[in-house]
Amino acid sequence: MSDQASDTTAPMPSGEGLFNFGKQKTIVMIVAGVVVVGGIGGLIGAMVGGGDDDKNVAAPGAGGSGILNPTPVGNTQPTPLETTEPTPQETTAPSPPPPGDGVTLGDGIATIPVPGGWNVLGQGDVDVLLGDDQGSWVYAIVGQEDPSTDAGSLLSQIVTDILPAENYSQLQLSEVSPIQPFGSMVSAAVVDYQALWVDSQGSMPLYGQLFVGIRQDGASLVMSAEHNPPEEFEASYSSWGPVIDGAYNAFASN
Amino acid sequence: MQCPECSTANPEVARFCYRCGHALKRADASKHGRNNSYVVQSSEGVNQLALISTIMPHTNRETADNYRWAMITSALLIVGATALGILSIAIASAAFLIPIAYLVYIYDVNLWEDAPVPVVLGLFAATGVLATLVSLVFFRWVFDSEFSTFVAGSGTRGGFGTLSVTALLIFAVLLPIVAEIVKNLFGCLLARRPEFDDMIDGLTFGVAAGTAYAAFETIVVFWSVFTSSEFRTTAGLSSWVVVIVNLMVVKSLIYGTASGIAVGAFSGKGEGYDGFTPHYVANFAFAAGANVVYWLGVRLFAYAPFGQVLGLLWGLLILGILVIRVRVSLQHALLEAAVEDAVRDHHTFRETGTETFCPECGNMLLPGSLFCIACGTSVRSTSHQARRDIRSTSGGGAA
Numbered sequence: 081m082s083d084q085a086s087d088t089t090a091p092m093p094s095g096e097g098l099f100n101f102g103k104q105k106t107i108v109m110i111v112a113g114v115v116v117v118g119g120i121g122g123l124i125g126a127m128v129g130g131g132d133d134d135k136n137v138a139a140p141g142a143g144g145s146g147i148l149n150p151t152p153v154g155n156t157q158p159t160p161l162e163t164t165e166p167t168p169q170e171t172t173a174p175s176p177p178p179p180g181d182g183v184t185l186g187d188g189i190a191t192i193p194v195p196g197g198w199n200v201l202g203q204g205d206v207d208v209l210l211g212d213d214q215g216s217w218v219y220a221i222v223g224q225e226d227p228s229t230d231a232g233s234l235l236s237q238i239v240t241d242i243l244p245a246e247n248y249s250q251l252q253l254s255e256v257s258p259i260q261p262f263g264s265m266v267s268a269a270v271v272d273y274q275a276l277w278v279d280s281q282g283s284m285p286l287y288g289q290l291f292v293g294i295r296q297d298g299a300s301l302v303m304s305a306e307h308n309p310p311e312e313f314e315a316s317y318s319s320w321g322p323v324i325d326g327a328y329n330a331f332a333s334n
Numbered sequence: 335m336q337c338p339e340c341s342t343a344n345p346e347v348a349r350f351c352y353r354c355g356h357a358l359k360r361a362d363a364s365k366h367g368r369n370n371s372y373v374v375q376s377s378e379g380v381n382q383l384a385l386i387s388t389i390m391p392h393t394n395r396e397t398a399d400n401y402r403w404a405m406i407t408s409a410l411l412i413v414g415a416t417a418l419g420i421l422s423i424a425i426a427s428a429a430f431l432i433p434i435a436y437l438v439y440i441y442d443v444n445l446w447e448d449a450p451v452p453v454v455l456g457l458f459a460a461t462g463v464l465a466t467l468v469s470l471v472f473f474r475w476v477f478d479s480e481f482s483t484f485v486a487g488s489g490t491r492g493g494f495g496t497l498s499v500t501a502l503l504i505f506a507v508l509l510p511i512v513a514e515i516v517k518n519l520f521g522c523l524l525a526r527r528p529e530f531d532d533m534i535d536g537l538t539f540g541v542a543a544g545t546a547y548a549a550f551e552t553i554v555v556f557w558s559v560f561t562s563s564e565f566r567t568t569a570g571l572s573s574w575v576v577v578i579v580n581l582m583v584v585k586s587l588i589y590g591t592a593s594g595i596a597v598g599a600f601s602g603k604g605e606g607y608d609g610f611t612p613h614y615v616a617n618f619a620f621a622a623g624a625n626v627v628y629w630l631g632v633r634l635f636a637y638a639p640f641g642q643v644l645g646l647l648w649g650l651l652i653l654g655i656l657v658i659r660v661r662v663s664l665q666h667a668l669l670e671a672a673v674e675d676a677v678r679d680h681h682t683f684r685e686t687g688t689e690t691f692c693p694e695c696g697n698m699l700l701p702g703s704l705f706c707i708a709c710g711t712s713v714r715s716t717s718h719q720a721r722r723d724i725r726s727t728s729g730g731g732a733a
């Protein structure tokens with residue numbers, strides 16, 4: 081495409097004269113630089129992370145958080161919510177807010193307590209997202225299932241909806257464990273997970289538990305509690321535990 | 335033949351005025367006249383989505399190919415590392431691909447003749463340190479719980495309803511504006527120096543600072559990849575490939591070109607830097623705005639199905655707009671500055687001193703040229719070695 085408009089027949093100046101590097105050298109330097117930086121990254125990854133295979137997800141319950149522990153929570157330690165509102169039919173509101181604030185989902189299928197220090201981050205008709213500004217957040221969604229549905233198998237089905245692979249990378253799941261249902265719940269289950277959440281703006285490692293409870297009327301309540309950093313998940317139970325316990329106690333009392 | 339634009343006498347064979355770059359042949363002007371052939375690389379149009387000649391204006395067609403192949407090869411290696419699941423390698427090399435290529439380019443064209451190593455590394459390091467600090471403040475130290483609302487609510491959980499407006503404003507509006515200030519800071523400092531006051535120099539500093547910022551921010555926000563207990567990931571790799579391509583190409587180049595536009599406006603056309611003029615403010619706002627629009631899109635698409643891919647496509651669209659904007663700005667700046675110089679009969683150290691050859695097309699350059707008479711390429715966009723050769727025996731200093 082070079083335009084030989086003038087009478088000059090001078091050879092095209094080569095890159096060698098006008099630039100510090102020739103063709104091969106440019107390519108080699110850039111590719112080598114990228115490989116070296118990648119190697120440093122890999123080395124850091126191998127030294128700082130990697131290798132610690134003891135960080136695997138424990139089986140639920142083994143963590144010792146004891147959420148929804150069937151005997152204590154359901155029977156021996158009724159929450160204020162159960163005592164104040166045993167049946168939904170008696171009041172106009174299907175589920176009045178517990179002491180403090182609460183969020184009612186799905187025409188009163190469930191009420192999620194919002195203890196002090198917690199905020200509603202987002203809310204739809206059937207789901208809500210709460211956060212405590214301390215690295216914990218709880219997601220709750222209600223639905224309608226066949227009352228004979230097994231909570232464990234429902235959990236296995238929905239786990240990829242609640243924890244989509246697009247964002248939950250390196251997802252490690254524990255075995256799905258059944259929980260002894262209480263109150264009007266007929267089936268309940270939990271699974272522990274650890275993941276590296278990722279999107280184009282950042283990444284965040286987290287640990288969480290995903291709960292499912294199904295009531296005798298077929299109503300289902302799915303809740304997840306997640307915390308970052310993952311090591312502090314158990315310690316953060318004092319913050320998010322009351323949300324999960326309060327919600328399931330209210331759910332099971334309807 | 336007298337140039338109708340600046341009245342300079344040109345040889346009869348000239349297709350372009352050697353002083354102001356104006357198209358002299360009517361046939362040229364109508365077919366691919368001055369308004370369409372890019373002054374930095376005349377074989378391309380101004381409105382052509384060509385990346386290398388945009389961010390590396392001192393390359394010619396031949397050397398631009400070297401960079402193209404180097405980056406394609408590196409990108410394939412990085413995607414390969416991602417496909418193997420070795421994310422620490424992939425993230426580190428993806429973050430630094432464009433900065434490394436750019437460092438090599440800057441050294442290759444000898445942009446900083448006096449003190450290349452301290453100046454180049456200083457710009458990268460200083461911007462990198464500030465980028466690291468800003469990223470730590472936003473993602474770790476101060477607004478970490480706001481960022482975790484994105485983690486909590488994105489994907490299929492909750493949808494747009496769970497989007498925290500506060501977090502959106504912090505991470506898609508406030509952060510890009512703060513980051514743009516950091517990216518401009520050292521570039522503008524360098525652009526004040528008389529030897530680097532050309533708009534192409536300002537653009538280069540801006541691109542360098544922008545890509546350096548992107549690299550260090552990427553390392554901070556993806557640090558968990560390095561501390562992860564899994565050295566090799568096996569699940570969810572398709573999503574990682576999208577994220578890594580976004581980091582490697584889109585984010586790096588959006589940051590770079592946007593800051594290049596802003597710092598280029600700080601330099602202004604012609605000699606001497608313009609400084610904090612309304613023109614700079616407008617271009618700074620454009621650069622910051624492009625980043626805001628990019629991150630707003632990424633954040634909002636994250637709630638849609640295939641959100642990562644949509645975010646990537648959105649970034650490519652923004653990048654395309656930025657590339658065209660750089661080319662149009664550079665085109666106007668180089669032509670307007672040349673016309674002004676030619677009309678005032680002002681001579682600059684950037685013009686040729688002696689008869690030499692166009693690095694682009696190989697034709698002869700007249701003494702005192704700012705443009706090639708055959709292809710119309712700007713002498714200001716040649717490499718500094720070429721320029722040094724061009725004026726080695728010259729008397730073409732400033733008038």
Ligand SMILES: [Zn+2]
Nearest residue numbers: 337340351354
């Ligand atoms: Zn002219």
Ligand SMILES: [Zn+2]
Nearest residue numbers: 692695706709
């Ligand atoms: Zn030429």
